[in-house]
Amino acid sequence: MAEHTHPPLFLTNTLTRKKEEFIPLAPPHVGLYVCGPTVYSDVHLGNVRTFLSFDTLFRWLTYLGYKVRYVRNITDVGHLVGDVDEGEDKIAKRARLEQLEPMEVVQKYTNGFHDVMRTFNILPPSIEPTATAHLIEQIAMVERIIAKGFAYEANGSVYFDVPAYAQHHAYGELSGRRIDELVANTRDTEGQDEKRSPLDFALWKRADKNHLMHWPSPWGEGFPGWHLECSVMSTKYLGRTFDIHGGGMDLKFPHHECEIAQSVAADGEAPVRYWVHGNMLTVNGRKMAKSEGNGFTPEELITGDHKLLDRGYSPMTVRFFMLQSHYASTLDFSNEALQAAERGLQKLMAAWDTLERLKPAPPAGEAYDVAALEKACVAAMNDDINTPVMIAALFDGVRAINSANDGRAAFSADDLARLRTLFQAMVFDVLGLKREAEKQGDDLSHGLMNVVLGLRADAKAKKDFAASDLIRDRLAALGITVKDGKEGTTWERN
């Protein structure tokens, strides 16, 4: 845990497509930026996966002892709709539909987003800046880019001059694109006439009369281009060059490519040292996306009220399900997989309960190697945040715990303490899992259960199994499972 003593962390850097040792610019500080949501509608499960992936990275960096400044923005400006430049602002469109003020829409879905993050135990970032609060900085950045000769104004809009930039810098290095190929593949869309090249992208857009969200600028009333805010807010809070920038795969091009170009054009420095991209959640092999209509909201997932869902799944089941795959792989959603995750999580949590009540005993035979388990967990996480492998290691510990509970093995007091610390750290702090229901109950229910189970124990002692089974069945009907163990009877709420 202490810095300098942990083995190195490796992350897959999209820039090089290799696993690289992560070396922060200014340890023990680490700057992490993640592209946040656009708040014009409910987040769907795919969004949750990305934010969960970077939540795990954030938690792991913190575990390693780094002081992380985690910045995740809220896009509340609203960008163009469809593939036509003269489209309607997304947020404005939504506002008209719902008869709401644009900022009311923003507030509503921002609140909803925060609720969802809390539901899945995704930690809040250190700073959550909004695009609308950084218009001055965005305008200033556009001016710097113009001054450097990499942007031009046309009819109240400002465009980034990609060909001019590409003469001096590597445009497309992140996503592996080549300028000539990009040109060949450009679609003919309307509203391109203001651009000198079809590759050019908007830094600032003139607002037409229907556009609700607009601000004054040196080029007239308008709004910022959709790549700009991330460049501005990441470098404002983390520095012109910072450690890690994360986001979903689908943002690699053009969004992240444009971010690099803007920062280099404006300030002459590559903004990001490690680009990390999370992969998509799929349904029947296809990307879950708003535009596909194959996504569902977290609420639907929990209630099970959706045609894709057999039934509801708890937030922690979903979290565990997602953590059982690597962040850089696609993960296919299915009811079967969710149900498997549910059982697995149950087993893991039950083992934690057992671990808490386990008493030390002189180990008969070979002692379980807690140090090796700890090493395996750390190694897995340091290997590009390999949560599935870490979880596999944890289940090795689960078996040891259950064996000890059955009296087949034992832990020394030291090992027991160490194992508890390890499970606490990995299960709760790093994986971010948590108790979903009060399994143990309060003092009153504890007392009541002691009375009831005491009566049942008496019945059993008299071999009055009809009575003891009746008690067990009645409790089961209340959702309480009774388990007769070697050390007496335990119970838990389902």
Next chain:
RNA sequence: GGUCGCGUGGCCGAGUGGCUAGGCACAGCUCUGCAAAAGCUGCUACUGCGGUUCGAAUCCGCACGCGACCUCCA
């Protein structure tokens, strides 16, 4: 069409030159008055065809299948 990636047992999903991941499901056994839980055992896979190698799921080539991005998208 271009760029990138993927194809692993009944399901999900790691691994990525030799050392059977793990979870779920299934079967048998142990424990138990019975159950539940747990433990043990079994099920041993890598799309196809070539090639490199002492040895390939892992590297190379080809084929087939699938996906992502190229347009707002996490």
